Amino acid sequence: MTPEPTAPAFDSDVEAAIRENHPALITYITAGDPSLEDTKAYVEALDRGGSDLIELGLPFSEPIAEGPTIQGAINRALEAGTTPAGFFDLIDDLETDAPLLVMTYYNMILQFGNSEAPCASNSNSEAPRASNSDAASLRNEPTVGPFVERAAEAGLSGIIVPDLPAEEADPLRTACDEHGIDLVFIVAPTTEGERLDRIMSQVSGFAYVQARLGTTGARANVSTATHESLSRLSDYDVPKAVGFGVSEGDHAAEIIEAGADGVIVGSALVDIIADHGAGGAPAADALESKVRELKRGAVRGGDATTDEEQPEPEHP
Amino acid sequence: MSTDDHESDTRRDADGTFGEYGGQYVPEALMPALQELEDAYERYVLDNEDGFMDEFRERMRDFGGRPTPLQRADRLSERYGREIYLKREDLLHGGAHKLNNALGQVLLAKYMGKERIIAETGAGQHGTATAMAAAHLEMPCEIYMGRTDINRQRPNVYRMRMNGAEVNPVTAGSGTLKEAINETMRDWATTVERTHYVIGSVVGPHPFPKLVREFQSVIGAEARKQVREQAGRLPDSVVACAGGGSNTMGSFHEFVPDESVALYAVEAGGSSLEIDTESGVAPNSATLSTGTDGVLHGAMTKLLQSREGQIVESHSVSAGLDYAGVGPELSHLVDTGRVTPANVDDDDALNGFHRLSELEGIIPALESSHALGYLEEYHDDLGDLVVVTVSGRGDKDLETVLEETEKRDLEAAPDVEVFDR
Numbered sequence: 263m264t265p266e267p268t269a270p271a272f273d274s275d276v277e278a279a280i281r282e283n284h285p286a287l288i289t290y291i292t293a294g295d296p297s298l299e300d301t302k303a304y305v306e307a308l309d310r311g312g313s314d315l316i317e318l319g320l321p322f323s324e325p326i327a328e329g330p331t332i333q334g335a336i337n338r339a340l341e342a343g344t345t346p347a348g349f350f351d352l353i354d355d356l357e358t359d360a361p362l363l364v365m366t367y368y369n370m371i372l373q374f375g376n377s378e379a380p381c382a383s384n385s386n387s388e389a390p391r392a393s394n395s396d397a398a399s400l401r402n403e404p405t406v407g408p409f410v411e412r413a414a415e416a417g418l419s420g421i422i423v424p425d426l427p428a429e430e431a432d433p434l435r436t437a438c439d440e441h442g443i444d445l446v447f448i449v450a451p452t453t454e455g456e457r458l459d460r461i462m463s464q465v466s467g468f469a470y471v472q473a474r475l476g477t478t479g480a481r482a483n484v485s486t487a488t489h490e491s492l493s494r495l496s497d498y499d500v501p502k503a504v505g506f507g508v509s510e511g512d513h514a515a516e517i518i519e520a521g522a523d524g525v526i527v528g529s530a531l532v533d534i535i536a537d538h539g540a541g542g543a544p545a546a547d548a549l550e551s552k553v554r555e556l557k558r559g560a561v562r563g564g565d566a567t568t569d570e571e572q573p574e575p576e577h578p
Numbered sequence: 579m580s581t582d583d584h585e586s587d588t589r590r591d592a593d594g595t596f597g598e599y600g601g602q603y604v605p606e607a608l609m610p611a612l613q614e615l616e617d618a619y620e621r622y623v624l625d626n627e628d629g630f631m632d633e634f635r636e637r638m639r640d641f642g643g644r645p646t647p648l649q650r651a652d653r654l655s656e657r658y659g660r661e662i663y664l665k666r667e668d669l670l671h672g673g674a675h676k677l678n679n680a681l682g683q684v685l686l687a688k689y690m691g692k693e694r695i696i697a698e699t700g701a702g703q704h705g706t707a708t709a710m711a712a713a714h715l716e717m718p719c720e721i722y723m724g725r726t727d728i729n730r731q732r733p734n735v736y737r738m739r740m741n742g743a744e745v746n747p748v749t750a751g752s753g754t755l756k757e758a759i760n761e762t763m764r765d766w767a768t769t770v771e772r773t774h775y776v777i778g779s780v781v782g783p784h785p786f787p788k789l790v791r792e793f794q795s796v797i798g799a800e801a802r803k804q805v806r807e808q809a810g811r812l813p814d815s816v817v818a819c820a821g822g823g824s825n826t827m828g829s830f831h832e833f834v835p836d837e838s839v840a841l842y843a844v845e846a847g848g849s850s851l852e853i854d855t856e857s858g859v860a861p862n863s864a865t866l867s868t869g870t871d872g873v874l875h876g877a878m879t880k881l882l883q884s885r886e887g888q889i890v891e892s893h894s895v896s897a898g899l900d901y902a903g904v905g906p907e908l909s910h911l912v913d914t915g916r917v918t919p920a921n922v923d924d925d926d927a928l929n930g931f932h933r934l935s936e937l938e939g940i941i942p943a944l945e946s947s948h949a950l951g952y953l954e955e956y957h958d959d960l961g962d963l964v965v966v967t968v969s970g971r972g973d974k975d976l977e978t979v980l981e982e983t984e985k986r987d988l989e990a991a992p993d994v995e996v997f998d999r
């Protein structure tokens with residue numbers, strides 16, 4: 263009962279960005295860490311440094327897929343009062359060459375229609391205390407539509423949801439198709455067989471190849487799981503980008519050489535932001551130069567593959 | 579949905595939903611493990627392959643002390659002018675119903691060939707039950723527990739250590755149950771190939787809500803048989819406290835098709851049903867009566883959350899009820915009207931604690947005291963024959979109870995002045 267592969271019914275900005283800038287560098291930071299204003303400057307720095315795609319995290323209070331680094335960023339962003347409305351205002355404001363994607367947890371998508379609802383907003387204008395049941399009676403059913411619509415309006419090109427496996431993704435996939443937005447799925451080292459087929463038939467933009475089991479976080483080396491995953495995926499036509507643990511230009515080179523179309527770097531950039539505390543120009547400069555290093559690494563890996571690929575390797 | 583539908587969809591359906599609730603909202607890395615667990619649940623638990631259920635029942639008898647009694651509470655019956663029976667899960671090994679699930683899952687992990695056990699714990703009751711089961715079955719065991727909970731539940735931390743479990747402090751957030759679950763899920767996402775996550779209630783992604791309910795349903799199965807033997811008929815109502823909902827679903831499951839039996843799930847009303855949306859705090863954990871639908875810890879269910887979808891911190895004098903979510907099946911049974919949600923505040927739970935201690939010589943867990951508080955207030959609505967589940971014993975709560983009682987003027991509290999001399 264493997265579903266038929268279905269090509270998305272729209273031209274994917276995300277896929278184009280990867281194919282046209284091959285090998286691609288995809289960067290991640292958390293929106294609102296340490297403030298949305300800083301995030302704007304940081305995204306511009308990532309763009310200048312040569313990111314081909316930029317993922318922005320919309321913070322959720324229970325980030326179960328995240329290691330300590332990104333958990334820290336999410337805490338700082340929530341403490342700074344980052345809301346979905348503020349997040350989308352930031353996206354409205356941003357003008358980058360790199361297409362933007364949002365990475366967030368499913369509950370944030372489901373509840374967006376409520377946070378936007380005109381009735382009984384919980385923000386400052388109203389009394390800060392309301393009975394739980396008042397809140398319940400004023401709420402709408404959780405649904406994905408309003409979030410995707412707002413994402414499209416703000417110009418986002420894709421969505422990544424780390425706690426939404428393909429089995430639960432039909433409503434979001436449908437809404438994304440309606441609005442011409444890519445829905446990226448994660449392929450884990452444990453994903454195989456029928457489930458892999460299913461994910462690859464639902465994914466659009468690129469397949470997010472999780473380099474190792476566990477949570478996000480910068481690591482000192484490239485895992486063997488990465489090589490195995492890439493070879494399992496080599497028959498699928500969707501671009502593949504590897505994330506979870508990538509922190510240096512040399513990692514990027516090795517991953518591209520192993521057959522990936524892109525690398526994804528998050529925690530190593532979030533670390534830079536955390537080290538610079540209050541933000542400002544030095545942080546942006548440090549991000550920009552880190553991005554240059556990573557992109558150079560990816561390109562180096564790409565050159566190595568094209569050299570090798572001249573004579574088709576023979577298999578006994 | 580009628581009760582018939584419930585019965586037919588209840589043990590074997592593959593999609594893992596209860597009406598609009600349930601599902602599997604987890605990172606992709608865990609999906610194959612959930613599939614593996616679902617297969618094991620069907621083979622070993624539902625089909626008794628390799629005699630799994632026989633071994634489970636035998637161990638629950640010899641190690642756990644099952645069956646637990648259903649006891650007529652003479653003084654409470656007199657006080658309320660109706661027949662009150664107590665299902666005594668406080669007499670199970672470890673002092674709470676938690677062992678039913680913990681032993682079942684650790685044994686299942688063994689049958690599945692897993693080599694390591696992890697679990698979260700809030701108050702420490704599920705952690706101690708898991709540590710005992712793991713020691714009994716010779717499995718290495720690590721428990722994640724919030725830093726705040728470690729500091730306020732020291733005896734349980736020692737009990738886990740005595741049984742050979744590692745206790746890993748979780749410092750994120752407020753350092754309580756929600757964060758402990760997050761961290762256990764992160765461990766599992768890293769070690770999933772060799773490790774089984776023994777989740778502590780009927781929460782989390784499919785198949786956990788079914789699996790845990792199946793292991794806990796022995797409570798209601800025994801009680802249903804016992805009450806017919808002892809009182810000659812089915813009860814008019816069954817009352818149980820609900821945190822995640824495992825003793826609730828365990829008590830209710832066998833009674834769900836008995837339409838004449840009313841089912842009451844009593845949650846913690848905390849200090850108030852108000853929610854402070856600015857600070858993201860709900861001073862209660864009355865999820866069933868006041869929560870809204872959303873996704874937390876792998877399932878669609880009722881939650882305490884802000885309008886934006888951030889999960890808020892819950893509060894209760896009873897650590898075991900202090901959770902912002904609730905099992906998806908219970909959410910569904912509340913929506914269909916089969917289960918009536920209720921809540922009892924901290925004061926009435928403390929009174930319930932003191933009343934049962936003094937009148938019946940049974941010191942109940944603070945969690946269970948919520949069910950007893952409900953009985954005091956609403957016995958007139960419960961019919962002539964009532965079963966109340968005493969999910970655990972209250973020895974673990976003595977320090978909290980003394981401290982909280984001193985702060986209040988409680989009608990049912992004994993004079994504690996002796997401690998001041």
Ligand SMILES: Cc1ncc(COP(=O)(O)O)c(C=O)c1O
Nearest residue numbers: 821822823824825898945969970
């Ligand atoms: C004695 C007792 N009762 C009830 C609970 C609440 O859990 P559940 O709602 O899953 O039964 C706990 C949790 O620690 C407990 O220790």
